[in-house]
Amino acid sequence: MTHAPVLKVENLQTRFKSVQRGKYVHAVDDVSIELYPGEIVGLVGESGCGKSTLGRTIVGLEKASAGRVLLDGVDLSTLSGAALRNSRRALQYVFQDPYSSLNDRQTVGEAIDEALLIDGLRSADERTRRAKELLEQVGLPHTARDRHTRELSGGQRQRVAIARSLAVNPRVLICDEPVSALDLSIRAQVMNLFLRLQKDLGVACLFIAHDLALVRQAASRVYVMYLGKIVEHGPSQELYDHPGHPYSQMLLASVPEVDPRVEKLRSAPLLKGEVPSPTNPPSGCRFRTRCPLAVEDCALRAPASHVLSPDHNAACIFAPDLHGGKRSALIHQAA
Amino acid sequence: MQNEPLLSVKNLTVDLLTAKSALRPVDGVSYAIRQGQCLAIVGESGSGKTVMNFAPLGLMPTGVTTNLSGSVRFEGQELIGLSEPEVRKLRGKSIGFIFQDPMSALNPVRRIGRQIAEMAELHLNMSPRAAEARALDLVKLVGISDPAARLSQYPHELSGGLRQRIVIAIALAGEPKLLIADEPTTALDVTVQAQILRLLKDLQQRLNMAMVLITHDMGVVAGAADNIVVMYAARAAECGPVDKVLVNPRHPYTRGLINAIPRRDDPIGSEFRGLPGVPPTLGAPIQGCAFAPRCEFAVAACTRARPPMVPTADSNVCVACPVVNQGKAAA
Incomplete structure (x- = not known):
């Protein structure tokens, strides 16, 4: 990774006014991430941890309250008008639910045409040619152009949604749970489409998901988010094999096994309770209220980020021990 | 184990007639469940898994005419052909329900305690005071901290996991013998999912209930269920004990589904x-095996006639696949 990141998020903060007067919901708090050209990066965490808000803030669907989003080194907040629109085009979003992200009254052709018009393709012939190309890229027959989106299945609709975001030649796709609304037998097809797009078009992908197994296989690197903060990030294999944060470790261990022989050996569920409110996050380490390893020090100050191996960081005072296998949030729990 | 099953479904077919179209979401499915057991019904959306469980109990959208045939016997009583008032006596009392989305299953403008208590009043003829006491017991039973305070809260004040616990408490209020859980953990996080599944399994064993777990997620089956029915396009494809079906799937669809789950040792990237392909749309009746167009083992016989559910070499496991069953005959 000697080349420059295509997307760089620096100390990004998104906060919303709370219903409690004078208080704020810190949905995203001081988050920095990087995305290199042509890589798929996972962003995982429980619901309410701010992962969708982070994605939405990056593309400008939410307003950042602090921090910067740099696309190819250019700070998007310094741009306006046509320059901003041009940059935004390079940054596309794929939504979770392909049933609500497409207009039922449009045909597939119209839906894609709209995106191409925005891209400035004036000639109708040119647009038809490009639409054909896009449909092919996402694995739909070009005869699909004349069908209404409402006639399509979930998997097909998600392909149309992807074709639409590809229409403007983006460099970065932010995919927010793009396959969780799809049936299991269809999921693999759409996942393989993402892998192919990454290889063929070199599109970088921020893959927001709660399905950890899916992310491990698709992403080269993973960010783990908890209550508005990135608690750990690293290369997927390394992070899945040697997690350095108790939250990552427990999250990974709570994925159910298909094999009943393995599943029946499982002890009590690991992570107790749920994510606390982001309006009043715990002092110090935000995970401490659910962490079996928490000590007094955790409440006093936010833990520093430890570098565990190249490009693998975790924000926990025990990170080196956890990473080295000298300590475990799982064993502690069982005792 | 010699006694009659608590719920016995034989050759159940459901036809739905709307103003414009006729659908057959369930086509000749049979299964049984005994007291104290958990049966998982697994299938993709549109496979008929939910309709199959809800239609015999009169839980269908309005504006749709539902025609049922076959037999559904609960505690020896035939449910098909039962009048609505009689079905209503069972619903929520002997048969409890847990729905997928805990937010829409609860009344947003009534307190939690009242919603649990009204079930006890209705089904167990309890006085309001006794029902309130029972509500408190139930909230404790489903493992909610600070139970007394929770009773006076509204659903929006609770998180998804807590709401689902309340829905479970309501389902248990009528002391059901059978609990039907329709995707109880789909709307929840992995971490909360593990907690809720553990709770359901625990309650089911402690109260010696039978439980039907409807899900599309193979992952939740292994830890909770004893038996499994795999549905595909309105029909059962495979059924048998979980230990056997998940470890050694025989039907090509079951195999494909299990094979599709990413594994830890799959290389990154x-x-x-x-x-391959997509599930068939409901509507036009399918001549042969519904899975044949997507099946790599399909032979001519697959498209000729509908394959029957036949016991395999292991007589506990039944599979509706001519190829698998033919292999057995040859062996």
């Missing part, structure tokens, strides 16, 4: 395994 490798292709995802899946099934």
Whole structure:
């Protein structure tokens, strides 16, 4: 990774006014991430941890309250008008639910045409040619152009949604749970489409998901988010094999096994309770209220980020021990 | 185990007639469940898994005419052909329900305690005071901290996991013998999912209930269920004990589904395994095996006639696949 990141998020903060007067919901708090050209990066965490808000803030669907989003080194907040629109085009979003992200009254052709018009393709012939190309890229027959989106299945609709975001030649796709609304037998097809797009078009992908197994296989690197903060990030294999944060470790261990022989050996569920409110996050380490390893020090100050191996960081005072296998949030729990 | 099953479904077919179209979401499905057991019904959306469980109990959208045939016997009583008032006596009392989305299953403008208590009043003829006491017991039973305070809260004040616990408490209020849980953990996080599944399994064993777990997620089956029915396009494809079906799936669809789940040892960036094609749309009746167009083992016999559910070499496992069953005959 000697080349420059295509997307760089620096100390990004998104906060919303709370219903409690004078208080704020810190949905995203001081988050920095990087995305290199042509890589798929996972962003995982429980619901309410701010992962969708982070994605939405990056593309400008939410307003950042602090921090910067740099696309190819250019700070998007310094741009306006046509320059901003041009940059935004390079940054596309794929939504979770392909049933609500497409207009039922449009045909597939119209839906894609709209995106191409925005891209400035004036000639109708040119647009038809490009639409054909896009449909092919996402694995739909070009005869699909004349069908209404409402006639399509979930998997097909998600392909149309992807074709639409590809229409403007983006460099970065932010995919927010793009396959969780799809049936299991269809999921693999759409996942393989993402892998192919990454290889063929070199599109970088921020893959927001709660399905950890899916992310491990698709992403080269993973960010783990908890209550508005990135608690750990690293290369997927390394992070899945040697997690350095108790939250990552427990999250990974709570994925159910298909094999009943393995599943029946499982002890009590690991992570107790749920994510606390982001309006009043715990002092110090935000995970401490659910962490079996928490000590007094955790409440006093936010833990520093430890570098565990190249490009693998975790924000926990025990990170080196956890990473080295000298300590475990799982064993502690069982005792 | 010699006694009659608590719920016995034989050759159940459901036809739905709307103003414009006729659908057959369930086509000749049979299964049984005994007291104290958990049966998982697994299938993709549109496979008929939910309709199959809800239609015999009169839980269908309005504006749709539902025609049922076959037999559904609960505690020896035939449910098909039962009048609505009689079905209503069972619903919520002997048969409890847990729905997928805990937010829409609860009344947003009434307190939690009242919603639980009204079930006890209705089904167990309890006085309001006794019902309130029972509500408190139930909230404790489903493992909610600070139970007394929770009773006076509204659903929006609770998180998804807590709401689902309340829905479970309501389902248990009528002391059901059978609990039907429709995707109880789909709307929840992995971490909360593990907690809720553990709770359901625990309660089911402690109260010696039978439980039907409807899900599309193979992952939740292994830890909770004793038996499994795999549904595909309105029909059962495979059924048997979980230990056997998940470890050694025989039907090509079951195999494909299990194979499609990413594994820890899959290389990063490798292709995802899946099934080719898409599930058929309901509507036009399918001549042969519904899975044949997507099946790599399909032979001519598959498209000729509908394959029957036949016991395999292991007589506990039944599979509706001519190829698998033919292999057995040859062996």
